[in-house]
Every structure is written in structure tokens, then in C-alpha cells.
């Protein structure tokens with residue numbers, strides 16, 4: 212009798228309460244995951260992705276410089292953004308981040324990605340392809356020039372054809388800018404002609420305000436390297452910026468920094484990245 216009373220008053224209600232608590236905790240976890248997925252961080256649970264059209268185009272087809280351009284188009288109109296990685300072969304984080312970006316889905320606009328711009332330099336893990344000049348000094352390039360100039364021309368032609376409002380070029384530097392002026396590590400560099408300083412400032416702020424990546428936050432630098440991608444973009448009246456991480460940090464961290472910079476930029480232009 213006592214045992215029955217014990218079961219009725221204590222055990223059964225306890226089991227019900229535990230069940231409710233467990234269920235609530237599970238729901239909270241899921242909500243927490245979704246809420247924590249801010250710019251540059253991605254939810255680990257499945258969600259419905261927006262419909263995008265994915266196409267690939269071969270640049271420099273049939274040559275040792277052959278590389279892919281990925282075109283990700285959303286149904287809804289929006290900004291066109293070109294992301295370039297791997298211009299310099301000894302700066303792997305930008306290329307790895309851009310490879311990840313080729314898998315993104317967007318709800319508006321068009322995302323163009325060239326993740327391995329300089330394949331021969333990447334294979335050689337060298338700044339320049341063997342026997343070739345610096346690709347980031349060769350823009351806008353020439354279709355009748357050497358292989359480096361032809362490659363530059365081919366990427367420049369993508370800018371000309373699609374006219375992205377933004378060109379984002381992902382690079383790496385040896386030293387932190389804050390330790391050695393001009394070294395450019397941990398900077399975002401925008402051209403003098405840019406009319407979007409406010410937006411770029413917000414990118415820097417957002418990149419620095421999340422998870423603390425480094426004791427040296429990103430800082431803003433103004434200018435565009437002659438012969439570089441961003442200078443080339445300005446020749447076409449396009450805007451853009453370079454992200455320079457610092458090689459003194461672990462590779463995974465640098466990849467994350469690049470991804471966050473591009474993701475927060477996209478979100479600031481009104482594009483949701485999945």
C-alpha cells in the first residue's frame with residue numbers, strides 16, 4: 212500500500228517532470244544553435260536553402276593556368292559580388308576560404324567565385340607561378356602577353372562581363388600591420404576611389420566584434436596596389452576591397468577570418484548566406 216502511494220505521489224510525477232525538462236532542454240539547444248549562427252558562423256542543423264543556379268566556367272581553358280569560375284545565382288535580384296582567392300600561391304587561407312564560398316547558397320543576387328586564381332603558384336606554394344611574374348601586379352593584363360598577363364586578363368574579363376558591384380580579393384601577409392607598418396597583416400584595404408567607406412568600416416567592426424580571433428584586430432588601410440585586382444576593378448568603375456590575414460596565425464583561424472569577412476559583408480549588403 213505504502214509502495215503504491217509512493218509511486219503515485221513521487222515516482223510518476225518525477226518521471227513526467229523529467230520528461231518535460233528533457234524535451235525543453237532539447238528545444239533550447241536547437242534554438243541556441245540557430246540564434247548563435249551570426250554572420251560568418253553557420254548553423255549545424257539543416258535548414259531549407261534558397262534555390263540557386265550553380266554554373267561553372269573554365270578560365271584559361273587548355274592551358275596550365277586553367278581554373279574555374281563558379282557562378283551562384285539567386286532567383287531574386289541583388290548585388291553581384293566577385294570573390295577571388297589564390298592570387299598568390301603561398302597564401303593558402305584565401306584560396307581555402309574561397310573554395311568553401313563556392314558551396315554557399317544566397318537568397319539574393321549573384322556570387323562569383325574564383326577560388327584558385329593562380330593554380331600553378333598554389334601547386335608550387337610560391338607567391339608566383341614558376342617562371343611567371345606577380346599576378347597581383349599584372350592587371351588588367353593582356354590577352355597577347357605572357358601567361359601571367361593572360362591570366363590577369365582572363366580574370367579582368369570576368370569583371371568586365373559581370374560588372375560586380377564588389378570585388379573581394381583574399382590575401383595573406385607575413386606580419387601584423389600593427390607590429391610593422393606596411394606589412395598589412397590583419398587589414399582590410401579599400402581603394403581611394405571607394406564610395407563605400409561606411410560599409411567597409413562596418414565590415415571591419417563586425418569582423419572584430421564577434422569571437423576574438425587574435426590579439427590584433429583588423430584595421431583599415433586605404434589604397435590599391437597598381438596592377439592588382441582591386442585597382443583593376445576601379446578601372447571599370449567597380450568597388451572592392453582586399454582582406455589580408457596574417458600568416459603568423461594558424462591556417463584554420465585565417466580561413467575562418469576570411470569567411471567571416473565575406474559573410475558579414477554579404478549580410479551588410481542585404482544578402483543572407485546559407
Ligand SMILES: [Zn+2]
Pocket residue numbers: 298299302347382383
Ligand atoms: Zn597576396
